[in-house]
């Protein structure tokens with residue numbers, strides 16, 4: 001029997017006997033699993049709650065198959081197969097745990113860690129890192145990786161595909177997720193893996209004509225990188241995962257209404273992340289949604305009411321003074337010139353509740369229908 | 378979105394974001410989707426790549442999606458009615474219109490057919506500049522496709538003829554039977570995050586929440602009862618664009634502006650400044666001291682979306698939650714608290730203790746929101762109105778079993794040239810729009826370091842040939858003059874614009890492009906003509 005990787009298989013295999021049935025059954029670690037045809041072994045295992053460790057695999061991406069961490073044994077085949085890109089077939093008998101597999105996986109991680117410094121404490125994702133978790137699970141310290149220790153080069157800083165992201169070659173484990181999301185999901189291909197082996201790097205691709213980057217600064221590559229090798233350049237200091245509160249909300253920028261998580265540390269918004277399944281955007285964002293949060297703590301924020309003084313300038317005042325002045329002036333104007341001498345402009349940026357109260361205020365309290373907002377614009 | 382409301386009885390996107398990808402043909406016009414709605418653009422690209430969807434782009438600019446398009450029709454700005462009529466002409470001529478749908482669901486077909494009679498492909502070519510062969514091919518493509526989804530944005534509505542443009546698209550969708558079914562429809566993509574919600578909530582001079590006319594006695598009664606009001610005004614109020622002249626004439630004396638910046642966003646902005654200078658009493662509530670707030674008598678510090686709870690309604694009518702992530706910054710307050718306090722001080726009792734309570738009142742006066750609750754949104758991940766009761770699943774596409782107003786009305790529309798066309802003194806056509814890195818008047822996005830790094834200054838897109846004639850090089854400073862004003866900006870030479878046309882964005886207060894634009898209004902929708910105005914460009 002030949003197992004094909006999912007990427008290689010496009011047409012239906014005519015030799016498969018029961019090729020018309022939608023479901024197939026196989027056994028994984030002696031448990032029977034039924035999955036739809038076309039599923040990978042990894043899909044099947046996850047359906048049963050059997051964990052196979054992965055690193056280059058990401059649910060938002062087609063399988064990459066570069067890390068070989070997800071190796072499993074299939075009865076009748078000598079070489080272990082990678083579960084993330086091998087199709088599950090009828091009658092397969094799969095083993096996910098054995099001493100041989102453990103050792104294979106351990107070597108994979110050791111090799112990666114020979115290249116990626118285990119310098120975790122200053123890393124912002126310390127505690128929320130897939131690689132760190134694996135190092136812990138497979139009990140690997142820097143010393144274990146020593147046998148692979150290749151002379152680490154110091155890479156000079158180079159501009160990435162956009163000025164708002166930084167790429168850290170030392171951290172990069174060359175899994176290829178970033179390249180995949182940019183080419184397959186974004187449809188841009190603004191970055192590529194350049195070179196071979198441990199010396200490869202992720203590099204920007206320039207458009208042929210004017211040497212401009214193809215990148216649109218969406219930050220999707222940063223989102224899927226498992227080891228924080230692509231980082232926001234101007235976002236300021238993030239918190240550690242355990243002190244970060246994630247609040248799911250709706251983006252404030254356009255009418256699509258993407259779902260995102262504001263990351264909060266000490267009552268400050270320090271970043272934006274997404275959940276792979278949430279909202280119409282399913283984890284994706286554009287540059288405004290992902291990087292457009294720093295205005296929240298801008299120094300220019302108004303923090304107190306202002307009132308015009310005798311000299312004609314605006315000066316700070318108290319809420320009580322501001323509000324009584326407003327109520328008095330609107331009441332006076334209404335009394336002297338009638339309700340239609342008042343008008344209100346509401347906002348397409350404010351919430352439904354605020355817009356509702358605003359029009360209620362103008363209609364019921366001011367007594368006029370002179371209310372509008374910038375929808376036309 | 379008055380055009381669509383007049384035809385279908387509702388001005389919202391008829392279908393959902395998700396089903397656009399499933400259409401056989403997608404026609405997009407007047408929207409640089411990649412820049413303004415990137416998530417939707419990705420869906421379109423995906424659909425085209427899968428090979429089941431044909432993409433037609435109608436735009437004077439060589440926008441990004443042109444790269445994916447099967448057809449790119451490059452019309453002269455302001456000639457939209459002509460090409461749409463041209464498509465309908467050829468569809469009817471080839472007998473590709475959906476006769477059954479027209480007979481059952483529409484009225485006015487004969488008059489429409491008569492009107493489009495004269496829009497032969499050749500005549501269209503002479504008006505719009507689109508080759509007649511392309512008009513024929515696209516007409517046949519749409520006419521024979523099972524599902525076509527029509528997408529448009531401000532590029533269509535911001536014309537003197539904006540209402541006509543929208544009605545024309547609706548005509549085209551109806552005669553091809555592309556309404557009321559999955560993966561079809563007339564789909565305006567809304568620019569600001571909660572434009573849909575602001576409209577739904579009745580922040581409009583003619584309707585209460587849920588598009589209930591202020592003149593309707595039932596709606597009046599419903600609001601009076603719930604609000605505890607003895608009377609409510611029942612005559613239509615003034616639109617934003619009517620307010621400026623009314624202030625100048627001394628009719629409006631006091632104004633409350635919440636979270637808007639008309640000094641930058643309004644057409645002919647020097648006019649707006651004059652009005653705000655003159656007005657007796659002005660309150661502006663915002664997060665920054667905007668160009669508009671500088672004119673205020675009292676400025677109130679509101680909060681950003683990160684500091685408040687509530688809901689937004691997206692462009693596909695989906696009501697979603699907004700959750701406070703941090704406390705209000707400084708001594709600011711969530712806007713709803715401020716509004717409630719003013720009402721109280723002016724003698725009207727209002728006593729909400731949370732946005733959720735306000736929402737529950739909204740449900741009581743708004744039939745299309747009646748079945749939506751915070752708990753359901755949380756559980757179901759957003760609900761699309763109309764949702765009349767608590768068991769209703771929400772509505773992914775509208776008009777499934779008929780239009781709200783009975784039959785869909787086909788309106789014959791004839792082409793009218795734009796209000797201002799280039800002449801000797803002002804030989805170039807300026808169009809304005811948005812770009813992906815900034816938002817609206819830039820008050821928020823320009824204060825984000827990352828975004829401002831990507832696009833630090835405004836640019837005027839000029840075609841290479843025009844640049845040569847004007848002696849302009851990439852990066853030069855130029856002065857742009859119209860009959861109303863002038864601005865200075867840097868030049869970017871690119872073929873994305875056609876010869877004779879220039880383009881710029883309106884996010885930058887240092888080059889307030891609305892000093893130039895025309896405040897001639899669409900007579901129905903009262904949308905100013907932003908898209909087209911005649912200008913002269915000079916090297917500085």
Ligand code: SF4
Pocket residue numbers: 171172173174175176177178179202221224225226227228229230
């Ligand atoms: S930058 Fe991150 S996502 Fe890209 S290859 Fe390196 S580790 Fe993987």
Ligand code: SF4
Pocket residue numbers: 161162181182186188189190191214215216217218219220221222
């Ligand atoms: S920011 Fe977006 S476009 Fe740029 S390289 Fe990353 S994924 Fe590609």
Ligand code: FES
Pocket residue numbers: 053054055056057064065066067068069070082083084085
């Ligand atoms: S997860 Fe399967 S090869 Fe990386």
